[in-house]
Amino acid sequence: MKQPLAMTGVRPAALQERADRPARPDEGRSAVALAQAAVRIGPRTIWSDVSLSVDRGDFVALLGPNGAGKSTLLKVLLGALPLAAGSARVLGEAPGEANRAIGYLPQRRAFDAGTRLRALDIVRLGFDGDRWGLPLPVSLPRALGERWSRGREARDRVAEALELVGAAPYAQRPIGELSGGEQQRVLIAQALVRQPRLLLLDEPLDSLDLPNQAAVAGLVARICRDQGVAAVLVAHDVNPLLPYLDRVVYLAHGRAVEGPVREVMTSATLSDLYEVPVEVLHASDGRLVVVGQPEAPAHHHDRHVMGPGEHGHAG
Ligand SMILES: Nc1ncnc2c1ncn2[C@@H]1O[C@H](COP(=O)(O)OP(=O)(O)OP(=O)(O)O)[C@@H](O)[C@H]1O
Numbered sequence: 001m002k003q004p005l006a007m008t009g010v011r012p013a014a015l016q017e018r019a020d021r022p023a024r025p026d027e028g029r030s031a032v033a034l035a036q037a038a039v040r041i042g043p044r045t046i047w048s049d050v051s052l053s054v055d056r057g058d059f060v061a062l063l064g065p066n067g068a069g070k071s072t073l074l075k076v077l078l079g080a081l082p083l084a085a086g087s088a089r090v091l092g093e094a095p096g097e098a099n100r101a102i103g104y105l106p107q108r109r110a111f112d113a114g115t116r117l118r119a120l121d122i123v124r125l126g127f128d129g130d131r132w133g134l135p136l137p138v139s140l141p142r143a144l145g146e147r148w149s150r151g152r153e154a155r156d157r158v159a160e161a162l163e164l165v166g167a168a169p170y171a172q173r174p175i176g177e178l179s180g181g182e183q184q185r186v187l188i189a190q191a192l193v194r195q196p197r198l199l200l201l202d203e204p205l206d207s208l209d210l211p212n213q214a215a216v217a218g219l220v221a222r223i224c225r226d227q228g229v230a231a232v233l234v235a236h237d238v239n240p241l242l243p244y245l246d247r248v249v250y251l252a253h254g255r256a257v258e259g260p261v262r263e264v265m266t267s268a269t270l271s272d273l274y275e276v277p278v279e280v281l282h283a284s285d286g287r288l289v290v291v292g293q294p295e296a297p298a299h300h301h302d303r304h305v306m307g308p309g310e311h312g313h314a315g
């Protein structure tokens, strides 16, 4: 049962149109609109009756236990997975149609220590590439060589994106030599380099220490506010995001609740979603601690798994 949760209102300051990318007349303010959406993979319904509305300038966190279908939701918005029911619009179009205006950061990225591509090459690939994901070294030198001639605009954009995420000091260093947090910033720059109108970030705080989690969360919030970009950010811990979020979407048990943090992250709402008693405690420093949510399914062995209210940071 979806809770009738209120949406947040208007943020006019965030809505200045970008000079170089006028909005299509039919686009309006909506970045993401899902209505009674359901996804099936094989015989399994991953989630159903999910309604979600993200406007330009909104910063929304997508929370929930492992396997709840968070990454699946981003894939739906990219048009990579069809809906089994309901409807989806992304930047005013069918999913997949507006992908060039989306900055996507996939989950679980890692560069081998031997990767010689420089940080700025990685960002540059985001500018040139027609697809996302890790830039695999398929005839990369040639591809880069051809593309490098595309000139000044690309170089300026790459520099701007690196500057924006604070990665300029290590722009010339091989990505494989950078720390996890530094790599993460470079990849966020890659997602930003085309000046997207929608950011879909799958666990961008993964592998960051607490100060860097806060820095990246603040960075995304600033981009949303200053540039009218909408962001959907998948996270396991809501706490680093608390100062910045407009709303959260909490996926669990094949269902979702959406609304302001203070309405979703409550004992009543989460107990209802999980169908078992769950308690949301408020620590004296403002953090939220979720107690008693069911164990995450043990199908991921490769990474530290935290519930949305836990604070055992790996960083
Ligand atoms: N290609 C696939 N084939 C079969 N099942 C899949 C496929 N992709 C995802 N699933 C299943 O769909 C469910 C949701 O997966 P998804 O990756 O969206 O979860 P998630 O919420 O992102 O989890 P995590 O926090 O671990 O990243 C999982 O049970 C997963 O096993």
Ligand SMILES: [Mg+2]
Binding pocket: 070, 071, 072, 107, 202
């Ligand atoms: Mg995922």
